[in-house]
Amino acid sequence: DVKVTQSSRYLVKRTGEKVFLECVQDMDHENMFWYRQDPGLGLRLIYFSYDVKMKEKGDIPEGYSVSREKKERFSLILESASTNQTSMYLCATLGETQYFGPGTRLLVL
């Protein structure tokens, strides 16, 4: 059973904290993506990676960075969390088919 796992389902952080969201896949997919999903705005692409150590900005990269040191792991970093980064964060992979992780609901106070 193929899987995309995310490190946390729910997370509460304070403004200014550095936040790490991790995503791990077991499908050997080259492409990995980070999205945020907000009511009324749909899924918006933050960053994606089509190979190890490669990263590309999506539509809303400001305030975020990513790391892909190994093929199976893609990390999203919020350098200094702000309240407007409260959202549902979704990781996804893409090979012949695409799989999403269960999501991390982040609340920044």
Place this chain on the structure above:
Amino acid sequence: EDQVTQSPEALRLQEGESSSLNCSYTVSGLRGLFWYRQDPGKGPEFLFTLYSAGEEKEKERLKATLTKKESFLHITAPKPEDSATYLCAVQAYDYKLSFGAGTTVTVRA
């Protein structure tokens, strides 16, 4: 800029009442078009990938079709368990994925 527009925003159906969802797109170079189902509080679940105009894919009561400018998701004789938000996305040659806002389908028994 790649764009994906889904219509209608919401669709209310009686059980057994077939209908279609539309996904119109503009993309610089289409690598693939994807359909997903998303239930509340969960990550999107992959349904279909379509690669070229004229292609069709089927799964249970769902059938996806693709033309050069749009894709349709046909729901035949829907059941209440088909209630969900259906998302469409296009992938360009640069691997970037762009999502539509989704169509929320409610099927009443």
